[in-house]
Amino acid sequence: MKNYKIAILTAFIVWCNTAVWAEEPELATEVAVQTGKITKTTLYRYVMAYGTVEPEPARDGKPPASSKIAASMMGILTQIHCEEGRQVKKGDLLFELDTRSADALIAKAEVAVEFAQKNFARKQQLNATDNISRKLYDEAEQLLQTARKDLLNAKTQKDLLQIKAPLSGTVAAIHFKVGEAVSLNTILADLIDLDRLDIAIHIPSQEAAMLRLGQPVEISAGSQIQQGKLIFISPQVDPLTDTVLVRAALSKDSGFRPGQFVSVRIVVEERPERLAVPIESVVTRDGTSLIAVVDGDNAKQKIIEPGLRDGNLIEVSGEGLQEGMTIVTQGVYGLPPETRIRVVK
Numbered sequence: 587m588k589n590y591k592i593a594i595l596t597a598f599i600v601w602c603n604t605a606v607w608a609e610e611p612e613l614a615t616e617v618a619v620q621t622g623k624i625t626k627t628t629l630y631r632y633v634m635a636y637g638t639v640e641p642e643p644a645r646d647g648k649p650p651a652s653s654k655i656a657a658s659m660m661g662i663l664t665q666i667h668c669e670e671g672r673q674v675k676k677g678d679l680l681f682e683l684d685t686r687s688a689d690a691l692i693a694k695a696e697v698a699v700e701f702a703q704k705n706f707a708r709k710q711q712l713n714a715t716d717n718i719s720r721k722l723y724d725e726a727e728q729l730l731q732t733a734r735k736d737l738l739n740a741k742t743q744k745d746l747l748q749i750k751a752p753l754s755g756t757v758a759a760i761h762f763k764v765g766e767a768v769s770l771n772t773i774l775a776d777l778i779d780l781d782r783l784d785i786a787i788h789i790p791s792q793e794a795a796m797l798r799l800g801q802p803v804e805i806s807a808g809s810q811i812q813q814g815k816l817i818f819i820s821p822q823v824d825p826l827t828d829t830v831l832v833r834a835a836l837s838k839d840s841g842f843r844p845g846q847f848v849s850v851r852i853v854v855e856e857r858p859e860r861l862a863v864p865i866e867s868v869v870t871r872d873g874t875s876l877i878a879v880v881d882g883d884n885a886k887q888k889i890i891e892p893g894l895r896d897g898n899l900i901e902v903s904g905e906g907l908q909e910g911m912t913i914v915t916q917g918v919y920g921l922p923p924e925t926r927i928r929v930v931k
């Protein structure tokens with residue numbers, strides 16, 4: 587009987603405690619988060635690469651935008667008519683080699699021409715009175731023609747000692763000084779047309795399949811940014827690097843310099859009017875991508891399908907998603923499927 591009373595008393599105590607606990611409200615968890623918005627925008631796909639600023643090669647009937655100024659004869663450099671960093675025009679005299687030997691040849695040829703002219707004049711007088719054979723007359727005429735040709739060759743040789751600009755541009759470098767001996771085809775200076783520069787870019791062959799002529803290109807070096815477009819795509823792949831050479835045009839006053847190393851972004855796809863969210867607002871769990879949509883003081887997870895990423899934004903699609911919806915950005919990791927939140931400004 588005593589044990590029976592104890593059992594009844596114990597059951598009564600348990601029932602009372604249960605009733606008290608049932609009346610107590612459940613404590614809600616509140617998580618501090620930062621929020622953002624679902625936006626509708628245009629997203630871009632890029633091919634990222636590095637390139638080098640170079641003078642334009644010969645293209646579309648235009649000569650190359652740079653030239654190595656070479657000596658056309660061997661000799662001693664006697665005069666330099668240009669300076670590094672100065673602009674010159676096509677045909678301007680840049681260098682002169684020692685002309686003493688050429689001058690001597692010209693003087694000798696001029697004497698020969700004068701003698702041949704006088705000799706031929708006498709033969710013409712004799713021929714008028716039929717006092718000379720046709721053979722002697724022809725020989726005198728041939729001698730005069732040869733003398734004139736030798737004089738022309740001597741003057742041509744002297745002209746070769748004067749090196750002129752093959753194009754208009756800026757003298758980038760001078761490699762010799764007055765008094766130094768130069769050989770045939772020795773490079774005396776570098777000449778570049780700074781108004782005709784482009785970017786040489788080597789793109790991995792797999793990404794090169796997305797490239798098309800005319801695609802926009804953003805070229806940057808530090809704070810220096812320039813817009814260009816693709817103007818050349820090589821038809822072959824470099825077997826050593828598995829890359830394709832492409833070129834992007836630069837504007838006339840781009841401010842870039844030949845040899846400068848730059849980074850480039852080539853726009854290969856444009857997706858207008860797409861829903862996008864900050865990349866930090868998307869979490870992936872067990873292969874499923876989620877965002878937390880804010881409704882009042884609560885945040886509820888929604889399954890989404892991520893798409894193209896452009897910088898800090900990523901394209902999203904999913905049931906019920908609309909432009910302007912508030913979503914959790916910072917603090918989204920670790921959130922339960924549905925919870926109370928406190929927005930931190």
